[in-house]
Amino acid sequence: MHIVVCIKQVPDSAQIRVHPVTNTIMRQGVPAIVNPYDLFALEEALRLKDQYGARVTVLTMGPPMAEAALRKAISYGADDAVLVTDRAFAGSDTLATSCALASAITQIHKDMPIDLVFTGKQTIDGDTAQVGPGIAKRLNMQLLTYVTKVRSVDLEKHEVVVERRSEGGVQLLNTSTPSLITVLEGTNEMRFATMANMFRASRYPVKVWNREQAGIEDVATVGLKGSPTVVSKVFAPTPRAVKAEIIQCESNDPKDLSVTLLAKVFAKYPKLEKEITKIAV
Amino acid sequence: MSEAPAAKKPLGKKRIELDDRLKAYKGIWVFIEHERGKIHPVSLELLGEGRKLADNLGVELAGVVMGVPNETTRSFCNEAFFHGADLCYLMEDELLTDYRNEPFTKGLTDLVNKYQPEILLLGATTLGRDLAGSVATTLKTGLTADCTELNVDLEARSLLATRPTFGGSLLCTIQTLNYRPQMATVRPRVMPMPEKDASRTGRIVEDKLGMFEKDIITKVLEFIPDAMQDKPQLPFADIIVSGGRGMKKPENFKLIWDLAAVLGAEVGATRPVVQAGWVDLERQVGQSGKTVRPKLYIAVGISGAIQHRVGMDASDVIIAINSDANAPIFDFAHYGIVGNAMTILPALTEAFKAHLATARKAG
Numbered sequence: 001m002h003i004v005v006c007i008k009q010v011p012d013s014a015q016i017r018v019h020p021v022t023n024t025i026m027r028q029g030v031p032a033i034v035n036p037y038d039l040f041a042l043e044e045a046l047r048l049k050d051q052y053g054a055r056v057t058v059l060t061m062g063p064p065m066a067e068a069a070l071r072k073a074i075s076y077g078a079d080d081a082v083l084v085t086d087r088a089f090a091g092s093d094t095l096a097t098s099c100a101l102a103s104a105i106t107q108i109h110k111d112m113p114i115d116l117v118f119t120g121k122q123t124i125d126g127d128t129a130q131v132g133p134g135i136a137k138r139l140n141m142q143l144l145t146y147v148t149k150v151r152s153v154d155l156e157k158h159e160v161v162v163e164r165r166s167e168g169g170v171q172l173l174n175t176s177t178p179s180l181i182t183v184l185e186g187t188n189e190m191r192f193a194t195m196a197n198m199f200r201a202s203r204y205p206v207k208v209w210n211r212e213q214a215g216i217e218d219v220a221t222v223g224l225k226g227s228p229t230v231v232s233k234v235f236a237p238t239p240r241a242v243k244a245e246i247i248q249c250e251s252n253d254p255k256d257l258s259v260t261l262l263a264k265v266f267a268k269y270p271k272l273e274k275e276i277t278k279i280a281v
Numbered sequence: 282m283s284e285a286p287a288a289k290k291p292l293g294k295k296r297i298e299l300d301d302r303l304k305a306y307k308g309i310w311v312f313i314e315h316e317r318g319k320i321h322p323v324s325l326e327l328l329g330e331g332r333k334l335a336d337n338l339g340v341e342l343a344g345v346v347m348g349v350p351n352e353t354t355r356s357f358c359n360e361a362f363f364h365g366a367d368l369c370y371l372m373e374d375e376l377l378t379d380y381r382n383e384p385f386t387k388g389l390t391d392l393v394n395k396y397q398p399e400i401l402l403l404g405a406t407t408l409g410r411d412l413a414g415s416v417a418t419t420l421k422t423g424l425t426a427d428c429t430e431l432n433v434d435l436e437a438r439s440l441l442a443t444r445p446t447f448g449g450s451l452l453c454t455i456q457t458l459n460y461r462p463q464m465a466t467v468r469p470r471v472m473p474m475p476e477k478d479a480s481r482t483g484r485i486v487e488d489k490l491g492m493f494e495k496d497i498i499t500k501v502l503e504f505i506p507d508a509m510q511d512k513p514q515l516p517f518a519d520i521i522v523s524g525g526r527g528m529k530k531p532e533n534f535k536l537i538w539d540l541a542a543v544l545g546a547e548v549g550a551t552r553p554v555v556q557a558g559w560v561d562l563e564r565q566v567g568q569s570g571k572t573v574r575p576k577l578y579i580a581v582g583i584s585g586a587i588q589h590r591v592g593m594d595a596s597d598v599i600i601a602i603n604s605d606a607n608a609p610i611f612d613f614a615h616y617g618i619v620g621n622a623m624t625i626l627p628a629l630t631e632a633f634k635a636h637l638a639t640a641r642k643a644g
Contacts, residue, residue, distance in 0.1 A: 098418060127569060128426035133382075133414030142498050143382045145411040161502070166380060166407055167316050169506040173381075175499040186562065228423030228460040234446060234453045237587060244601060244610075244617035254628035257618050261600065261629070262636050265616060269598055275576055277640045279519050280545040280633075 001054035001155055003045045004105055005078065005118045006135070007038040009062050009069035010125040034069045037120030039190045041183040044150060045118050046077045046191065052153055054115075055079050057108055061089060061100050067206050075193035075201035082108060086211040088223050094126070096226035098134025104214040105139060116153075116160065117180040121146060132182040142179035148187050153177075299438065299459065306461035309335045310370075310398040312389065313344045313361055314408055316380070317506075318353050322474065322517075323404030325364045327467060329475030330431055331402055332365035334440070337433050341367040343398065347388050347490075349378045355485075362483040364475050369483060370396065374490040379501045380408050386415040388490050393420060395488070398462050400440050402431075405466035417464050423457030424464040427568070429471055429591050440465065445568050445591050452587075470516040470572040473595070513563050515547050515571045520579075523549035523566055523593070527582020527603060527622055531559040536626040537581060543634050549573065551589050567592035582622045585610030602626070 011030045034042075045056050057080040058073040060066050070081035084104045092100065105117060117136075122129035129145075136143035146165040151172075153160050164171045165184055193201075216222055247261045266273040309331045314321040328344065335342040344361030348354035350373035358369040370392050376384045389412065393401065401416075403409040405427050417424035425442035429452070432441040439456050440463040446453045457463040515521065522544065524537040534554075541548045550560040552567055566573055567589040578596035583589060585601070585608055593599070594613065601614035602622050611617045618625055 093423070094414075095418060095421065095423065124569070126426075128414075128424075129410045130414040130417070130424055130426060133411060134418040137386075137415050137418040143411070143415060144499070145382075146407050163505075166504075167314075167321065169504055171379065171501055172503040172505065173499055174502050228421070228457050229425060229455050230458060231453050232441070232456045234451055237452055237590070240613045243612055244599075244614040246606070246611070246617045246619060252620075254620070254625045255632065257620070257625065258629040258632035261616060261618060262632050265598065265600065266636075272576055272598055273640060276520065276544065277637055280543060280637050 001048065001052055001115045001153065002057070002112045003048060003054050003116045003118060004057045004059055004108055004114055005038070005042050005045045005073070006101055006131075007042065007058055007060050007069055007073060007120070008035045008123050008125075009033070009060065009066040010035045010123055032065065032068065034072050035120055035123045035125075037122055037124065037183075037185055039120075040185055040187050041118040041120045041181075042073055042076060042078065043188045043190045044147075044181075044183050045116070047188065048116070048150060048153060049077070052155065055112065057082065059084070059101065059104055059108065061085070061092075061097060061104070064208075067208070070206050071201045071204065074204050075198045076191060077194075077197055080207070081204065082207045082209060084209050084214045086214075086222075088211045088219055091224035091227060092222055093227035093229045094128050094130040094134060095228055096222045096224075098131050098138055099221045099226055100211075100214060100216060101131065102135045102138035103216045104209065105135065107209070107213070107215045113178075115155070115158075115177045117141065117178070119180070119182045121182055121184055129182070132180060136180035139178075139180070142175040142177075144173060144175060144179055145182045146184045147181045148184050150181065303459065303461045306397040306399040308340045308343055308396075308398045309338070309400045310343045310345055310393075310402065310462070311361075311366070312401070312403040312409065312412070313346045313357050313369075314404050314406060315346075315348060315354075315357055316408070320357055320360055321404055321406060321469070323406060323409070323467070323469040325360070326469070326472040326474055327402045327404060328361060328364040328366055330467070330472045331400075332475065334400065334431060334433055335367075337435065338399075338438065340399070343367065344369040345372075345389065345392060346370070347372045347374075347377050347385060349373065349375060358483070358485050362481045363477045363479050365481075367483050369485050371485050371487050372490055373487070374492070376490060376492055376494060376497065379504065380411075381497065381499050381501065382411055382415055383497050383499060384490060384492055385412050386419060387492060389416050390419050391491070392488060393462060396486070399438065401462040401464045403464070403466050405468040409466055413464060413466050420462070422460040422462060422464060423455075424466070425455045425457075426466050428465045428467050431465065431467070439463065445587055468572050470574050471595075473574070513547050513561070515549060515564060515566065515573055518547035518573065519575050520544050520546035520577045521549045521566070521573055521575045521593075521596075522546050522579045522581065523551070523583060524554060524560075524581050525551040525583030525589070526553045527584070528554070528559075529582070529623070531557070533623055534559055536623065536630075540579070540626060540630045540633065543630050543637070544577075546577075546579075549578075549593075551583055551586075580610055580614065581626060583610055584608045585613065602629075
């Protein structure tokens with residue numbers, strides 16, 4: 001079995017700070033991590049590898065520094081890693097990104113036929129959840145999103161059975177390979193890297209492909225040119241005309257503050273008082 | 282001299298003449314999502330928003346209803362009319378019983394190619410995102426996820442889809458200029474529910490899926506419904522008490538639960554608190570969690586990063602408690618108390634209890 005896991009290097013959003021005066025993001029010194037949602041996809045692939053035996057190739061598109069994300073994946077137990085990087089990819093939206101990744105997957109497939117492609121549910125920076133479905137459609141693969149568990153893989157019959165989260169319940173689905181699976185968070189827990197794999201990761205020669213090597217002939221299908229969406233405006237959210245009325249009282253005692261607050265709120269919003277009285281039991 | 286300034290102009294200002302092929306795309310569509318005999322509220326919310334866009338552009342608003350052939354499916358067309366649609370595209374087929382990517386993608390893509398809407402809106406639910414991403418790629422058009430605001434640029438006849446940028450301290454407006462349809466998803470509760478007008482009617486345009494079960498590779502073996510809905514229904518709660526990192530310790534969250542119990546409220550939380558495991562993922566409010574619009578939102582120990590703000594901004598009344606007088610939450614809350622949440626919360630709980638008792642006595 002050959003499994004490709006698509007991952008992305010993202011800035012660690014937990015460590016992003018907003019400049020208090022200019023209200024812009026301070027990116028300096030923010031560490032880059034593997035998109036946390038992708039780790040669930042990688043772990044699910046590694047579990048299949050443990051169970052059935054498989055080759056796991058991790059793939060990412062990004063700047064040269066994204067190689068670090070691939071090495072991290074190798075340290076967890078992935079076998080191969082491909083970085084697709086080219087200035088021609090700059091400004092790609094989700095449609096252009098899915099084009100580049102689908103093309104790279106086709107190249108990887110030529111080396112060794114692929115049975116499954118895994119991605120995370122979405123990234124924490126773009127939050128779109130569009131690239132996975134995009135890749136599946138471009139490669140004409142069956143698409144299984146929000147998968148919580150891969151129940152079984154039958155390599156001879158080319159069948160896979162998964163549990164998929166849908167609105168109001170879980171679907172148990174049977175489909176044929178090759179298929180693309182986006183894995184829901186919380187499905188599993190990433191294993192610890194072993195010493196041997198960490199050692200291997202540090203020495204592993206990551207395959208670095210430019211646009212041509214990734215098999216993309218038409219430059220107009222990637223980057224800004226291949227992106228139907230354009231960002232036309234970036235702006236700060238409008239503050240409310242009036243800031244919060246800060247409740248104060250002479251004693252500054254929590255009890256007095258609370259009573260003052262309720263008196264003020266309900267004086268201004270008498271309807272709210274009635275509704276709360278009805279809801280509260 | 283040909284010099285740089287032209288290139289520096291924001292892309293949105295560039296005057297783009299649509300080619301004739303794209304000019305043929307007219308009208309606004311909302312995909313009507315339903316499961317187990319009920320319309321997802323987000324579809325009705327989108328009809329309300331779609332109505333405004335359609336009126337601005339001077340075009341019709343259509344609902345797209347796809348499902349198993351029966352009265353219930355047909356009744357969704359009426360629901361769509363009651364909530365603002367002028368017409369509905371109805372596709373009935375046994376193959377559309379459960380949601381599966383393949384038949385729904387084919388059905389919706391075929392409808393778009395045949396009837397050519399200029400804008401197509403879907404709810405950002407598990408179903409909506411799965412379908413929207415597939416349809417947009419198949420049509421090779423632009424799709425903007427999780428919009429918080431929709432508008433139109435009348436001159437360019439272009440959808441202005443606004444969403445938070447990464448890290449979320451800023452918003453960005455995204456346009457799909459020379460591709461049609463322009464697609465966008467919006468999360469539940471982001472847009473207000475439009476008034477229902479049961480006197481409204483519309484016309485139904487029926488179409489066929491044209492697929493056979495043997496063409497569809499993915500099979501639904503079983504559907505396991507969620508155990509009775511004891512899961513928190515945050516998006517529809519009328520009162521929410523939320524806690525953030527300012528609660529300092531997981532044990533302190535009990536104070537949030539205490540106040541919520543007195544008010545009959547749901548408990549919400551910020552992303553850091555959920556990631557730290559203090560509170561269930563289901564209770565996360567914000568861009569990567571739930572969007573809520575309660576009558577009363579009490580934010581305790583929450584600084585008010587835009588990630589959180591976009592999820593609760595539409596609350597009728599926001600009360601914030603924070604020890605930092607300069608926290609951004611005070612920029613958009615209606616009332617604030619600056620102080621230690623651990624001493625203020627119990628006092629506030631008592632005050633509410635007393636107030637409610639008096640109010641009830643007064644009848």
